[in-house]
Amino acid sequence: MNEALFKAIKFGPDGLVAAIAQAHDTGEVLMAAFMNREAIEKTLATGEVHYFSRSRHALWRKGESSGQTQRLIELRLDCDGDALLLLVDQTGVACHTGRRSCFFRALKDGELKTITNVLVDPERLYGER
Amino acid sequence: MNEALFKAIKFGPDGLVAAIAQAHDTGEVLMAAFMNREAIEKTLATGEVHYFSRSRHALWRKGESSGQTQRLIELRLDCDGDALLLLVDQTGVACHTGRRSCFFRALKDGELKTITNVLVDPERLYGER
Numbered sequence: 001m002n003e004a005l006f007k008a009i010k011f012g013p014d015g016l017v018a019a020i021a022q023a024h025d026t027g028e029v030l031m032a033a034f035m036n037r038e039a040i041e042k043t044l045a046t047g048e049v050h051y052f053s054r055s056r057h058a059l060w061r062k063g064e065s066s067g068q069t070q071r072l073i074e075l076r077l078d079c080d081g082d083a084l085l086l087l088v089d090q091t092g093v094a095c096h097t098g099r100r101s102c103f104f105r106a107l108k109d110g111e112l113k114t115i116t117n118v119l120v121d122p123e124r125l126y127g128e129r
Numbered sequence: 130m131n132e133a134l135f136k137a138i139k140f141g142p143d144g145l146v147a148a149i150a151q152a153h154d155t156g157e158v159l160m161a162a163f164m165n166r167e168a169i170e171k172t173l174a175t176g177e178v179h180y181f182s183r184s185r186h187a188l189w190r191k192g193e194s195s196g197q198t199q200r201l202i203e204l205r206l207d208c209d210g211d212a213l214l215l216l217v218d219q220t221g222v223a224c225h226t227g228r229r230s231c232f233f234r235a236l237k238d239g240e241l242k243t244i245t246n247v248l249v250d251p252e253r254l255y256g257e258r
Contacts, residue, residue, distance in 0.1 A: 002236070002239055004240065004241055005236060005241055008234070008241055018147055018161060020149055020158060020161060022158055026156075027155075027156030027157075028156075029149060029151055029158065029214050031207065032147060032149060032207060032211075032212035044236075074235050074236070075235065075236045076232040076233075076234060076235045076236075076244075077232065077234045077235075077236075077241065078160065078161060078231040078232050078234075079224050079225065079226055079228075079231045079233065080231075082161075083161035083231075083232075085158050085232040095208055096208065097208055099208075102207040102208045102209075102212075103205040103206065103207050103212075103214040104205075104208065105137070105205060105206045105207075105208075106203050106204065106205045106206075107131070107134055107173075107203070107204045107205075107206075110131055111133065112133055112134055112137055112206065115205075
């Protein structure tokens, strides 16, 4: 299935390709993560975005513990095939800190500042840990 | 300079961090590339985005041969510090194919389709090669 796609993707030596999730409606860049072939296949088969966690070395469905899922609207590939852009319909917040986007720190006058607010208490997303 | 920033960035074992360039005005995701510490320092010092080319193993200033430069508007960092989001003012086109964004292929009904047009002839950007 989708052999042309998998030929066009240049997976790294670890079998992973970078994936950027962008909100299909607002254009916000929500997060950057990695996918392996299986994550892409499950994403396309279910319409729910799956990634591969390098730290846990495991496939995960975005939102499987937090409920903050991503529905795939469109999958795009860049010119050299080593990055995916996922246009998604984000339920709630993408970041585990409870912020809409993981890119919530910006360099301002030489200092890293937090530029967006927590929208959902992480304890509500993940329970007490 | 910016020691707090460089402490917060988690460079990979190759000394690189993923960087996503997004048009500051339209929100288009233009490209994904890599930066090393020197690329970030030069970007902050000059306001012109520099990357590190993995294939050429060299620092490059975006647009140095094509003229399609990127002026940095804001640098953002994600929650786990392993990806940068660069809000940029893109001169002309970001892709070496002459398209605005490198993400010009999308999966449609199981097939990769080209979804955007060439705006500038690559020969005009790079001369005859």
